[in-house]
């Protein structure tokens with residue numbers, strides 16, 4: 001547009017951007033991106049300093065000078081200096097180290113490398129501070145944290161009789177955050193009281209599972225556009241299913257939510273939850289047939305029968321396949337109903353449902369990654 005307008009007034013502007021994102025190297029990118037700027041620096045800084053005609057060391061120094069100035073040209077901030085330094089490293093690297101090797105790689109790699117290098121530079125370019133850029137890079141790389149810990153209490157001092165309070169006091173000295181999954185209800189609460197650092201309840205016995213709920217809420221809001229005005233069916237093990245308990249606690253905070261609890265008699269939702277719903281005057285029904293209520297649901301939250309919390313194997317075997325969501329049942333549901341599941345699934349959702357566009361349980365996993373990243377960044381105050 002600028003070139004066209006210039007023409008109308010009799011000016012002839014040179015092209016400033018020439019499809020930069022097709023570039024196969026960073027060197028090529030800077031031949032195509034902001035051409036007037038790079039040619040100015042070439043003609044007025046790089047060449048007067050001797051360009052590449054002096055010694056190789058001098059050549060590198062000239063390049064460094066150009067990129068320090070190009071960085072500062074964009075603004076007086078360290079982020080721009082770092083941005084310039086990044087391109088200096090890439091261009092010097094391509095000139096002296098990997099340029100030839102790069103040219104021999106398949107096109108898709110050259111393109112990918114260039115795009116990645118440029119995208120990293122834009123994070124530095126747009127960040128208000130270097131620390132912000134650092135946090136952004138960590139998030140891009142999956143936070144880059146390290147995990148200390150044990151997946152099984154038998155490999156910790158708990159086996160020797162150490163109390164939760166002491167384990168936590170020790171872990172506080174090593175880590176920045178504790179994420180605790182514990183078979184006993186309330187253990188994270190005890191941990192919180194003895195910890196110097198934030199404690200995330202990653203599931204305590206048959207009680208609660210708040211981070212799964214954050215995941216569920218993000219999934220619902222992202223795929224349904226809202227968290228209000230839904231008839232929510234929760235199906236399966238509502239007695240021991242901690243994800244169910246946490247989700248109910250969270251959803252009551254939103255407007256116009258109706259619950260349908262679908263479970264066998266033995267696995268009904270605990271009384272403390274129905275009491276809470278009564279006090280808050282929130283509508284709920286307890287039923288055993290999934291088919292009967294299917295047409296009314298906006299969301300269906302399926303759960304696994306929690307084998308590990310049963311006192312006897314017989315009861316588990318009798319109840320485990322009580323509900324199996326299959327294609328036939330999905331036919332009864334609304335065309336925009338969502339099926340969620342905290343996973344792992346056992347038999348309660350037949351694999352034939354996986355292709356149904358309403359099956360959201362694997363998308364849910366992806367949202368879980370984002371939510372937990374956000375939670376960790378929040379707790380670290382980054």
Ligand code: NCD
Pocket residue numbers: 203209212242243303304342343344
């Ligand atoms: C859930 C849990 O641990 O409560 N799973 C999970 O968080 N990955 C659900 C379950 O185990 O059934």
